[in-house]
Amino acid sequence: MNNWFKRNGTHFLIAAIFLVICLAYFTPAFQGKTLGQADVLGAQSTQKEINDYRAKDTTILWTNQIFGGMPAYQIWAPYSSNVASFVIKTLIAAFPNPIYVVFLLLFGTYFLFTVLKLNPWLAAAGAVAFTFSSYNIILLTAGHSNQVLAIAFFAPIIASVILTLRGRYLLGGALSALFIALELKANHIQMTYYLVLALAILIGIELYHAIKAKTTPAFFKSVGVIAAATLLAVLVNASLLWSTMEYAAYSYRGPSNLTQHSKEPSNGLAKDYAYQWSQGVGECFTFLIPNAYGGASGPSEGIDQNSATAKVFIDKGVPADQAVNYAQQMSQFPGLGMYWGNKPGTAGPFYFGAVICFLFLFGLLIVKNRIKWWLLGTVLLTMLLSFGSNWPYLSDLFFNYFPLYNKFRAVESILAVASICFPIMALLAVKEITETVDKKEILKKLYITAGIFVALIIVATLFLSFRSADAQSGITYLTKALRGDSATATNIATAIVSDRQDLEHADAIRSFIFIALAFGLLWIFIKDKVNTTVFSVALLALILVDMWPIDKRYLKEANFQEKQDASQVVRPREVDQFIARDPDPDFRVFDLTAEIKNDEINPFFHKSISGYSAARLKRYDELMDNQLTTNPPNHDVLDMLNAKYFITQDTAHNSKMVSNVTACGHAWFVKSVKFVDNADKEMQAISSFTPKDEAIVDQRYKTVIDTKSTIGGDPNATIKLTNYNPDHLTYQTGSTANQVAVFSEIYYDKGWKMLIDGKEAPYFRADYLLRAAQIPLGNHKVEFIFHPASYYTGEKLSLAGSILLVLLLGGAVYTEAKKKPVAEADDKKKAPADDKKAKK
Incomplete structure (x- = not known):
């Protein structure tokens, strides 16, 4: 046992260093503070009804809190049969946010570099380089933990696939299944999709070499194991994936129901919307020089009393302090912030590290491993696709023809x-140096790499324009703010360009210094001036010192806040308190002062017409575009949605409440049904x-309605909601004739079923997105129950998959343990001999 600790001592030491790094960088997280509080509050708003029922130890899969109603499993669901849920919950319980994600990034990437057979210190250097890549840190700052979680599993998935391709079928397959299952559980399909593109390139290159070496049987066996592992991971996540795939066709990202009235494309997202955040071609200089494009949008730390803008x-x-404040405020005007790229705004650049960029290019020149071509191909593909509208040729091809790509x-x-490709190539370059005996050719290529980077820094410094495309528009707005002083406005714009240049120049010098240090470290190692361990530790330190200060620009201690419950931050207005006194369990509120598709406040207090969710129903989105964002909004539609209260503002901008006396209520019997041909006609x-008298119904539902019987024959018929649960609604009806009832509930037939007196009966869609049904004469109990097979049957499949995964992992661990040499037994045999020698 002692020898086992001794053999693995370096790994434990590196784990301790990782912990120290996290303690130093994320100190406030260990003090109970958190990041992304705004996103947390937004999530609490969306989950209000879900959490209210969870507090009663009840899980609901449908919520009426936002957008009239939608599946709750698109917002939150327990997925308790999924072993991946258990793993992630354990990590969250063990470490504060975002430490658990950072640990996954560090140890997952460390595992990858270990699989690539780098020594532990170089593996640690690679782990630090990827973990502290600026995009990961910026996402953490914004509170996008699910996205970073998905990114955190990139490295271990790649490592597991490589193990499998090397012939470690059982271990590689088991780990592939585990990490792919965790990746899928992170539930960020966009990041997973991008990883699949990269792995497809890797598999393609491996196939080429297998054909060339005539080892296709082994290759296809590996691919078969990876495919089986993927299927097992899918089975583990069956309930999550099944319910998501089922809902996708009906969601905002699904196909349009309209052809004439649609503001969206027939399928997927609008291209302008999808491409809104496209990487500028020139912005790739930020990989090397973080402030090449001015850094983040908004006020910049680079603007002080010595800045050209403040001097104007x-x-x-103007006093110096006030001048700095005015200079910072220029970011409010189009094109006059420090960031001068084409994006609507940015929280910061993609900075991969000056040292890593230098080593990446060096790796392209010296690495012999065929993995180099995978890394180069993946980097080129991802860069070209990231350009979006700035270089649309490849992006348009993917957007128009590749499955799912237009959903992102x-x-x-x-x-x-x-x-992640950059540090892999960079550290493989270092590995190549440590394993090469004849270092003359390597030294020559090191000089070439240094020359190229000096040229790149000079090109960036001399040839970037530092002028925003919309700068003239900003000058126009600023001139108005300065009461027509166009000369000063122009001087300020010129000064801003100068400040942008200064920011870039400072970072260019900084990057040059780190490249020089990396060059010097490599040079003395190639010249055998230091041993491998000293060199590796020094490289780790250099990479950390390179990345740390840049990340601190975007994630400072000030970004951490005390954990706050929504009730501490979002206070109810007087109108909210008044509406809350209404004992009715199920009505909606329409706030005309809120942005209907980005309302994170009203759902805290009401079942709302508005809300915030990128997974909202497509039909509801189309209804908002055509009926509710008009001026004024369609009152008939608000009535059918049972909008019982409107919130508006008086002349003093105080919120006021208006009762909607024409709201249709929970359900009602109509006097007639009008059939139409399609969604456009609806x-x-x-x-x-x-809406109270007439139901508009697509003709496809004609077979569900007995049109021969009298509709609306009993003006005194009644229908009343008697029990409200988001998943289970109960009504009591009474009528002397057959009636068509319309319910002010959103139609979604993938899980909702209707019972009349305990027996399932058909229902249909009316008024574009509400539920409706024909109710027979007499007194009846009518129930709507949400019990989607995609979730409940999916959970059973998830349990089966989880059991298989645990058994597979256990088998892999057992087999690997048997394969290892019995080192401890050998040590024990040697121990007596060593003791005798010691005595002599």
Whole structure:
């Protein structure tokens, strides 16, 4: 046992160093503070009804809190049968946010470099380089923990696939299944999709070499194991994936139901929306020089009283402190912030590290491992796709023809894949140096690499324009703010360009210094001036010192906040308190002062017409575009949605509440049914109709309605909601004739079923997105129950998959343990002999 600790002592030491790094960088997290509080509050708003029922030890899979109603499993669901859920919950319980994600990044990447057979210190250097790549840190700052969690499993998945391709079928397959299952559980399909593109390139290159070496049987066996592992990971996540795939066709990212009234494409996202955050071609200089494009949007730390912009105000007689404040405020005007790229805004650049970029290019020249071509191909593909609207040729091909690609926005985020390829190539270059005996050729290529990087820094410094495309628009707005003083506005714009140049120049010098240090460290190692361990530790330190200060620009201690519950931050207005007194369990509120698709406040207090979710129903989104964002909004549609209260503002901008006396209520019997041909006709018909009297129904549902019987024959018929649960609604009806009832509940037939007196009965869609049904004469109990097979049957499949995964992992560990030489037994045999020698 002692020898086991001795053999693995370096790994334990590195684990301790990782812990120290996290303690030093994320100190406030260990003090109970958290990141991304705004996103946390937004999530609490969306999950309000879900959490209320969880507090009663009840899980609901449907919520009426946002957008009239939608599946809750698109927001939160327990997925308790999924072993991946257990693993992630354990990590979250063991370490504060975001430490558990950072640990996964560090140890997952360390595992990858260990599989690539780097010594522990070089593996640690690579882990630090990827973990502290600026994009990961910026995502943590924003509170996008699920996205970073998905990125954290990139490295161990790649490592497991490589193990399998090397012929370690059982271990590689078991680990592939585990990490792919965890990746899928992170539930960030966009990041997973980008990783799959990278792995496809790797598999393609391996196939080429297998054909060339005539080892295709072994290759296809490896691919078969990886495929089986993927299927097992899918089975583990069956409930999550099944319910998501089922819902996808009906969600905002699904196909349009409209052809004439649609503001969206027929399928997927609008291209302009998807490409909104596209990486500028020139912005790739930020991989090397973080402030090449001015850094983050908004006020910049680079603007002080010595800045050119502040001096313009100082020259006008403005005190220095106030001048700096005015200079910082220039970021409010288009094109006059420090960031001058084409994105609508950015929280910071993609900085991979000057040392890592230097070693990456060096690796392209010296690495002999064929993995080099995978890394180069992946980097080129991800860079070209990240350009989006700035170089649309390849992006348009993917957007128009590749499955699912048009479902994703912010195409620049694909550079998360490039951010792991860079350190892999960089550290493989270092490994090549440590293993090469004849270092003359390597030294020559080191000089070439240094020359190229000096040229790149000079090119960036001399040829970047530092001028925003919309700068003239900003000058126009600033001139108005300065009461027509166009000369000062122009001087300020010129000064801003100068400040941008200064920011870039400072970072260019900084990067040059780190490249020089990396060059010197490599040179003395190649010249055998230091041993491998000293060199590796020094490289680790250099990479950490390179990345740390840049990351601190975007994630400072000030970004951490005390954990706050929504009730501490979002206080109810007087109108909210008044509406809360209404004992009715199920009505909606429409706040005309809120942005209907980005409302994170009203759902805290009401079942809302508005909300915030990128997974909202497509039909509801189309209804908002055509009926509720109009001026004024369609009152008939608000009535059918049972919008019982409106929130508006008076002349003093105080919120006021208006009761909607024409709201249709929970359910009602209509006097007639009007059949229309398609969704376009439905949308047109509800633009002006009387929802209380008439139901607009697509003709496809004609077979569900007995049109021969009298509809609306009993004016005294009643229908009343008697029990409200988001997953289970109960109504009591009474009528002397067959009636068609419309329910002010969102239609979604993938899980909702209707019972009349305990027996399942058909229902249909009316008024574009509400539920409706024909109710027979007499007194009846009508129930709507949400019990989606995609979740409940999926959970059973998840349990089966989880059991298989645990057994597979146990088998792999047992087999690997048997394969290892019995080192401890050998040590024991040697121990007596050593004792005798010692005595002599």
